[in-house]
Amino acid sequence: MGAKVSTVMSSRGATSRRGPPTDYAGPAAGRERRLDIHVFVSETGELATGRAWERCVWREARVLIAECPAPHLPSSVEAALRTIAADVARDRGWQGMGTVAFSLDDRSGVFRVSDAQAQPNAAGSPVAGPDPDAAHALEMRIDGCVDRRLPCTRLLVCGATRGEALRRAYRALSEMPGPAGVDRAFLMNRIASRAYCSGLTGTRLDQAVG
Secondary structure (H helix, E strand, C coil), X not given: CCXXXXXXXXXXXXXXXXXXXXXXXXXXXXXXXXXXXXXXXXXXXXXXXXXXXEEEEEECCEEEEEEECCCCCCHHHHHHHHHHHHHHHHHHCCCEEEEEEEEEECCCCEXXXXXXXXXXXXXXXXXXXXCCCCCEEEEEEECCCCCCCCCCEEEEEEECCHHHHHHHHHHHHHCCCCCCCCCHHHHHHHHHCHHHHCCCCHHHHHHHHC
């Protein structure tokens, strides 16, 4: 599947917003995927991009699992996303860290930039390097109660392979101390599902699991 760019935001058309756009709406029905590329720019101008993170598991328009690298994302598409993210960072003169968010039509390969946010590092503080190419990581969000205004728990789990990361994530959720969060059972169900283990994400995962 070849990568095709639909729309690229320029710095002139940027608008400010609080938080990422996916705080308000999940992926559209069908084959839309939401992907993030983290960009790292040193004080000397050296630029590096990390591998694609996918916002894989959603509930009520909230991202509960982000995963890197994105499951079954063609290398040509990921390379195109990283190139565009680097271009956005250069165009806007970023220093420190930033994230470029993409919406990808998994069927056609067409993608667009949906948001771009810089996170300048404090003066003199080091800039972290890009994500390791070999490791697999899952970042999970677990709300502790029904009141969404209270802070949630974020759990980062890594593994040498995706299977190892999924097993560790399931075990970490099952062994969490204290009362079960409102999202824990939902997350364990998703992680253990055959659909998610096979690489389905977003609305495709919801349609398969129900």
